[in-house]
Amino acid sequence: MLDIKWIRDNPAALDRALTRRGAPPAAEIILGIDEERRAHIQKVQSAQERRNSASKEIGKAKAAKDEATAATLMAEVAGIKDFLAHAEEDERRLDKALADALAVLPNVPLDDVPNGRDEKDNVEKSMSGQKRLYGFEPKEHFEIGVAEKLMDFETAAKLSGSRFVILKAGLARLERALGQFMLDTHTAEHGYTEVQPPLLVRDDALYGTAQLPKFAEDLFKAGDQHWLIPTAEVPLTNMVREAILEEKELPLRFTALTPCFRSEAGSAGRDTRGMLRQHQFDKVELVSITTPETSIAEHERMLGCAEAVLQKLDLHYRVVTLCTGDMGFGAQKTYDIEVWLPGQKAYREISSVSVCGDFQARRMNARFRPAGDAKGTRFVHTLNGSGTAVGRCLIAVMETFQNEDGSVTIPPALRPYMGGLEKLDA
Template sequence: MHDIKWIRDNPEAFDAAMAARKQEITAERLMDIDVERRKLMTEHQEMLARRKTISGEIGMLRKKGENADELMAEMGSLKDNIKDAEDGQAALNEQLDLLLSSLPNILDPEVPVGADEEDNVEVNRWGTPGAFDFQPLEHFEIGEKLGMMDFEAAAKLSGSRFVILRGGLAKLERALAQFMLDLHTNEHGYEETITPMLVRDEAMFGTGQLPKFAEDSFKTTNDYWLIPTSEVTLTNQVAGEIIDQAKLPLRYTALTQCFRSEAGSAGRDTRGMIRQHQFSKVEMVSVVEAEKSDEELSRKTRCAETVLERLGLPYRTVILCTGDIGFSACKTYDIEVWLPGQGRYREISSCSNTRDFQARRMNARYRAAGDKKTQFVHTLNGSGLAVGRCLIAVMENYQQADGSIRVPDALKPYMGGLEVINPR
């Protein structure tokens, strides 16, 4: 959400920021609505003051037994005009709020200019893709040969973009999630949290999923939304709150099922688990003071990278360009893991700083000790990691010629002594 006062004070900077996002809106258009809105507010206040004055004058005239018909007529006109001004203000407020809430965040100056994911800039690379003495398979080929990944049975239940995992693969996905949670809570300072997976409109609005991206999410018949990520529930814990600065930073992590309609992904990744309607994800959310959010983004990205390093999975980190960055983010690092079956890097984590963009939508603030004035918090989110995609990466990088999968050392304590997943 944008601050109209900032737009009034910085119209050229706002226009440049929206142009970078390929938005046609201008500060002038927003300010025209704002000027009309504030004009009505002034007129409304003047009419309320006049009504108060007239009321007193009518009382004085009646005490004296004098005629107050003229003032009574003016009072009647004022009543209608006040109602019109209130209705006009409400309509303009709604129009302005809808426009402001539909506009993406202003980008950090470090975000590279680009059209799409091909223009993202690599900033880090770790590990060397392993050499295979056989043709490495993609994860769905491995899973189906193991007899532990069943897309046909899932389709009978739910349609396309669902999967059933069994046996060793089901255990491996559970182990990955437990490993991530333990790492983030024991070493990275996040508080493990269990949150609802059904939320109201205001929670989806708070983190920027509504109103613009309603079609990307699932909604129940009784008006709840299935969360597309626990960023929604973790971040909205501070909605409407004024936090004591001494309690910051707040760092939360959660394992949840996530639900996405994938409305804009027709024809992409139609085979396998890369793009599912339902998937598991360990999320990391931070709530910090304004001046510390840039540092927190670097920290959060390292937390996600550490998961892959402990698992021995090669990856690269890129900063997203202007044409690929998300709606709420001002700066985003994507971590892409190496998939030998595909012969390329694929996104497995996205870590973003939204600065005060979400906080304004949620009215989430903090107050320093001894300070009466409040400030908006800064919020950040990051995948730590997408569990299903991490399962894919382990399967492809640890596959063996006989179709089995070696269990990474970091996961062995979670696998009950199982070191190799063999065909059923």
């Protein structure tokens, strides 16, 4: 959520930021609601002050036996009390109107984020590794998995509908190995603390990380009070919800391997074959909580942590800086890591790493106390990234290390997690 004080002082900057994101200007509407709310609060305060002073005047009038004045003042106080009784409800209405208007405003992009409308305007930042050469036509992951009877979409559809898959035998083990390998890398080498969070969260948690209210249709609701998490970013980031941390505690770095659940609303007809876009998938999430002064450096660090996973697996990939039109709602700046899939002959996103500034912290009321300041507090900065999407990494390994006979060579980094197995086949 954006700071209303900042909007008051920088209405033109807000509208410029929204224009960069391809959104309509909103400063006039926001400030109109804010001014009405502030005027109402001032009116209430004035009424309360007048009620208090009139009450004292009533006492003086009665002491002076001035019943006429006392009666007039009592009538005035009664009118003020009636106004205040309704004013509280009006204040709640105006508070909600302002909160609702702020809740749907996206974050302000950093100055160095490239302008653009969609993924075509993203800017390549770097590239790692080389595309492998094959003496045969590379297959897509689902062609390999189905042919080797390790991947079953038909039975999954009978159980759960479209966009689900059943992995079997060595392929199921390989996916498990990938998740464990990623966790071990991030905890042992990158300083993240492993967390096993709840998979069900309440409205407040999703509001805190900005999935609600704007993206409710992308989520799965479970009962009246809970939602299935779309990513472990939600519970990990909300671990500092309504907390006041000490500066010496920062940065906090959390990682978790969890199932993720997404409705894929708006994705009809996209990636319908295979397991690129599923309703349920596993992902290793990275979350950092920092001071404002260190969040930009932490963003670069987090990108390096995610890249390390792909480098260890010897996968070819590129990093792109997302343009303003392709960037997520809560992000100030985002890097996407796109892995090369030989079967598709395309780069596909495998990790998205974002710095959010204090946007989520304001929604969560997550603050820290600066060193040497016993009274003051500031909002923390939050960052999140995939380290990485396990299912998509499985796809990349299958397509990159496939052999002409349908088997898949297991990358050396994963063999300790596979009991020393060097090749996967039926």
